[in-house]
Amino acid sequence: xxxxxxxxxxxxxxxxxxxxxxxxxxxxxxxxxxxxxxxxxxxxxxxxxxxxxxxxxxxxxxxxxxxxxxxxxxxxxxxxxxxxxxxxxxxxxxxxxxxxxxxxxxxxxxxxxxxxxxxxxxxxxxxxxxxxxxxxxxxxxxxxxxxxxxxxxxxxxxxxxxxxxxxxxxxxxxxxxxxxxxxxxxxxxxxxxxxxxxxxxxxxxxxxxxxxxxxxxxxxxxxxxxxxxxxxxxxxxxxxxxxxxxxxxxxxxxxxxxxxxxxxxxxxxxxxxxxxxxxxxxxxxxxxxxxxxxxxxxxxxxxxxxxxxxxxxxxxxxxxxxxxxxxxxxxxxxxxxxxxxxxxxxxxxxxxxxxxxxxxxxxxxxxxxxxxxxxxxxxxxxxxxxxxxxxxxxxxxxxxxxxxxxxxxxxxxxxxxxxxxxxxxxxxxxxxxxxxxxxxxxxxxxxxxxxxxxxxxxxxxxxxxxxxxxxxxxxxxxxxxxxx
Numbered sequence: 001x002x003x004x005x006x007x008x009x010x011x012x013x014x015x016x017x018x019x020x021x022x023x024x025x026x027x028x029x030x031x032x033x034x035x036x037x038x039x040x041x042x043x044x045x046x047x048x049x050x051x052x053x054x055x056x057x058x059x060x061x062x063x064x065x066x067x068x069x070x071x072x073x074x075x076x077x078x079x080x081x082x083x084x085x086x087x088x089x090x091x092x093x094x095x096x097x098x099x100x101x102x103x104x105x106x107x108x109x110x111x112x113x114x115x116x117x118x119x120x121x122x123x124x125x126x127x128x129x130x131x132x133x134x135x136x137x138x139x140x141x142x143x144x145x146x147x148x149x150x151x152x153x154x155x156x157x158x159x160x161x162x163x164x165x166x167x168x169x170x171x172x173x174x175x176x177x178x179x180x181x182x183x184x185x186x187x188x189x190x191x192x193x194x195x196x197x198x199x200x201x202x203x204x205x206x207x208x209x210x211x212x213x214x215x216x217x218x219x220x221x222x223x224x225x226x227x228x229x230x231x232x233x234x235x236x237x238x239x240x241x242x243x244x245x246x247x248x249x250x251x252x253x254x255x256x257x258x259x260x261x262x263x264x265x266x267x268x269x270x271x272x273x274x275x276x277x278x279x280x281x282x283x284x285x286x287x288x289x290x291x292x293x294x295x296x297x298x299x300x301x302x303x304x305x306x307x308x309x310x311x312x313x314x315x316x317x318x319x320x321x322x323x324x325x326x327x328x329x330x331x332x333x334x335x336x337x338x339x340x341x342x343x344x345x346x347x348x349x350x351x352x353x354x355x356x357x358x359x360x361x362x363x364x365x366x367x368x369x370x371x372x373x374x375x376x377x378x379x380x381x382x383x384x385x386x387x388x389x390x391x392x393x394x395x396x397x398x399x400x401x402x403x404x405x406x407x408x409x410x411x412x413x414x415x416x417x418x419x420x421x422x423x424x425x426x427x428x429x430x431x432x433x434x435x436x437x438x439x440x441x442x443x444x445x446x447x448x449x450x451x452x453x454x455x456x457x458x459x460x461x462x463x464x465x466x467x468x469x470x471x472x473x474x475x476x477x478x479x480x481x482x483x484x
Contacts, residue, residue: 072153081195104239118252121247121250130222143264144373153188244335269320273309329387336384389419
């Protein structure tokens with residue numbers, strides 16, 4: 001990866017610069033001369049643009065030779081995400097599109113008022129391009145992926161170091177940080193590629209069920225139009241339906257302040273426990289063939305994680321999946337209630353969105369393969385059924401009151417049996433009440449009060465023997481004999 005990928009040698013089989021020589025050794029002495037820039041661009045998902053490739057290689061070389069704040073090169077991730085987002089058609093949002101999105105989100109707020117006890121947010125509706133979505137969400141992506149990203153970058157650096165010949169290791173000396181930067185650059189580019197590809201699929205700021213942009217309510221008009229292709233549904237209906245979903249998400253995350261941290265914390269807890277298969281990383285570094293870009297892409301797209309989970313990891317995954325399902329189920333139920341009498345196509349759009357969220361798009365699959373993190377609500381339908389049952393039983397206010405505190409949230413067991421939620425909650429509350437009463441009695445000294453001797457049911461105090469039953473040297477057994 002030099003600034004001149006096809007630079008010939010000097011005639012003595014030595015490359016023209018130290019970076020190329022190092023890469024030649026890393027790649028088993030094969031050198032970099034066989035790389036076809038067009039094939040490399042194709043494998044990286046970039047357009048076949050020699051000038052763009054030259055710029056990218058120059059940036060990568062500069063990144064690897066400079067220090068970074070951590071193992072992952074987030075600047076390179078940011079730049080690559082922006083580049084991929086702009087690789088397709090990503091025109092700036094027009095004033096007409098902004099006006100249409102703003103009107104749709106305002107109307108969505110009015111439709112939601114009668115179906116939820118949570119108040120409107122007062123947020124201004126935004127219309128974003130894909131590049132604007134990248135800018136608004138990259139900080140949250142960094143927070144969500146940093147635990148596993150740092151581990152992968154360090155593992156790549158270690159694997160690359162192990163691949164160096166012994167004589168090369170001694171020559172590197174203080175320049176070993178260059179290899180660490182290389183690992184961070186490799187993963188940064190891959191992560192930026194995944195986030196940039198996601199920008200072409202999402203239709204709103206909360207489309208994946210997570211508040212990636214805090215205190216924002218936005219749609220991506222270009223992606224909304226793409227979403228509607230082939231549905232035979234009027235474009236205005238699609239925009240309004242997706243606007244109601246976005247407004248419902250925003251209302252939930254704004255009016256339930258603890259929820260964003262709860263959800264992001266569950267994702268971080270799961271990400272911290274992801275197991276990295278060092279063997280696969282070492283195999284990847286050892287088997288890289290610079291003349292086969294398709295093979296490199298295929299190896300990286302397979303991920304580096306083992307499917308086995310520890311008990312703690314399984315518990316974190318269950319908590320995450322339940323939280324995602326509860327959010328998406330609530331939004332799904334509210335959107336259906338708000339649009340069923342307003343949009344003739346509401347039922348069809350609801351099913352389309354459900355299937356789309358359950359399966360995920362190509363970019364979402366690529367992202368989950370890269371960082372081992374899936375953000376799909378697998379139990380969306382069960383969660384929607386739970387919220388519907390709670391509305392029928394408790395009304396709108398009673399249903400939405402469950403969001404008042406995280407301890408009130410339904411569990412995975414409640415998703416299995418929505419109708420049994422109230423009874424299980426009643427039993428749990430009764431059990432807690434008994435514990436509280438017992439604790440209060442203990443604090444008040446109630447357990448130290450002697451039993452009332454006039455109570456015919458009261459037994460003797462502990463340690464008191466009934467009269468006539470005490471014998472020196474022992475206690476009578478059942479036959480009247482003394483027992484030692």
